Amino acid sequence: MENLKAPVRRPPAVSIVVLMFILNIIFAIFTGVLMLYELGVLGVPDPLGVLQALGGTYQGLIQLARIVIETALIVILIVATIGLYQLRRWAWTLGMLILGIGLAFNLLNFLRGDPDYVLMLGRVVAVILLDQEPVRFAFGTRPGAYE
């Protein structure tokens, strides 16, 4: 049977958001590397040994947890970015979820007197772009959308 589904072109807004996510990934990797460097994990002959040593203290455990969370965040960001690039429906939800959590932390930091306006603005712009009707249509999150 003939496939009647028309190919969907990637809206420019999606490309912009993907670019923003890639920048976010680069920034997160940079932060992670910096963290590992500060902990003395990088540039030593036995990094696993350093990590094991970290597990022995309370502070070290917290540092380990931070490393795990940071790594997980980077993985999730990469998955979301690839999904957004491929116009996957789940990626749109994941992207909005990531942006929502990010905005919640931005607002929390603002209330604490430690605002990051650039990041906040970037996330607001990304949300607005992702919520555009053609974008939602392309991802199939609107009724009548291509699926």
Place this chain on the structure above:
Amino acid sequence: MSEQGSTPAISDYELLRRYEPILHFTKGEIFFPTDIDRYVQHCSLWISHADGTEEQLLAEGQVSLEDLAEARDLETDAVLYLRFVDPPSLSKVARRALREGGLSGRARRRGWTPGQARLARVGYLSRVVDALFTLTLFARGKVPGAVAAIAEEESRAIDAQGEKYVYYGRVFRDSGWIGLQYWYFYRYDDWRTAFEGVNDHEADWETIFVFLYADTDGTLKPRWAVFSCHDFTGDDLRRRWDDCAQLELVGDHPVAYIGAGSHAAYYRPGEYLIESEIPPLRRVAPVWNWLQNFWEKTIQRGASATTAGQNLFAIPFVEYARGNGLSVGPGQEEEWEAVLLDPPPPWLTDFRGLWGLYARDPIGGENAPAGPMYNRDGTPRGSWYDPLGYAGLDKVPTPPDEIERLEREQAEIAQRQQELETQIAARMDELHDLGAIHSAMEGSPNLRRDSQQLDERIGTLSVAVGDLRRERSQNEALLSAIAHRLEKRRSGQYDPPHAHIKVMQEPAAPEQIRFARLTELWSAVSIGLLLVVFVLLAILVPHRLLIGLAALVAAFVLIESIFRGRFSDTVRAITLILAIIALLVLVYTFFWQIIIGALLVGGVYLIWDNIREALAGSRSRGA
């Protein structure tokens, strides 16, 4: 009263019997329409004084219908009421609770099975409102839980002497309509305690109407059925006699499905999700609706499937009108005894008190109702003194009357059109004369003042002619509409039977009431759990209470959305709300920078646009 016109042979009593409705009850129902005589004999008569004291006027066994009608001097704010169940003593309640394992669940023991949880069928806000409403029952006056059980027992004792299924009927004639009004008296309304409904109260009066008209040949024809349903009034209550999809008929008898415990009447069997409005929240609802409208239509952020068409500030309740229990009416398990209220007896006209316990409920739902003629506060009841208005029929002529009225209107408009033609021709003639004179005055400066006056006259006359032409044009359109309507009416065509209905009450479809057990469980515990976790937050992290509460609500909403398969929509809504807040923060923080930036951009754009225009102009001139 006897039938007027060409059908004098039919008495009012016979008319009532000819169209008396058939009532199908839900399995588990115990209170059925019955006589008031034996009920009143089992009641005591009381006054609730304004200072809160209760005074018994007549003890049980001493009250008769004649006593109710007796004129009494009452102070303002005093309430006269009957009491079917004596104040239940603690020992009696305790004995019953021990014997029956609790006072609830009486309907289940009578064979009623609850439907799937009502709370799973609605959203969070409705659940919060429901929880608040439940909590108000601790503060409001309410009928004690044991009363329903004792009322059931006493009702059974009365019925043991002989069951009676009674309606009280009246026939009235108004504006061509012949109304048959059937009043049903129930000894008790156990909707809350037996069927998970809104309220309980002693005594219940419900009504059903059948509206007839005399056709051109004098025969009486039934046209509308009107079933009373809670506090609803107007067009939505009415079903046309030929509406086969909505109105079930057995011969000439309309069939009603009665809500378990509440005794509201429905046209079709099933489970109805109904909304009970809370008076103080009525003012909030329009604000919410405006916000929702702004979100969905003005900024086109899409509608929420779960809240569409639902009043979030009303308590959701499921009404069970299954029709699988006892049936009363012609050809059914039980037949009616009819009592004609003609002339209206004194108990009907003179007793403005309540027909059961006055529970001092300020909202009113737990207080017994007054009789058919009155509201709880003693004012006349709309369904009695203005039945046409109650049914939305005050603007609806009978079918033969409609044709007559349309023909009369048509003739009047046609005559007016002729008058208009004459007037327009005369004024146009005058206008032409004046126009010709005005033209002649051109070029004569000595006639300037006269010319100005004439100009004003022409203007006034021109406006008048315009008005006449507009009226003629509107009349033409009206005549065309009337002619079209008359043609349809004369050929026996009527509007679709549902044309007058704005909100059609429909039983819930199976897919609407089918939820996973986990969803039901979550719906039942979510609000309580939210409250418990909130208290824990307040104890453990009081300095982060607001943030914690926001996170808690967001988490609960997300969990709920997973159960309902609306995770994506919910994530979007929450993220958009956060983005709007963040945007407001940015605008607030960088207000002047934004203004200066916008002005700069605007200025640069204007310069660029004007230069482009100027360059384009010079290029085209050069070419």
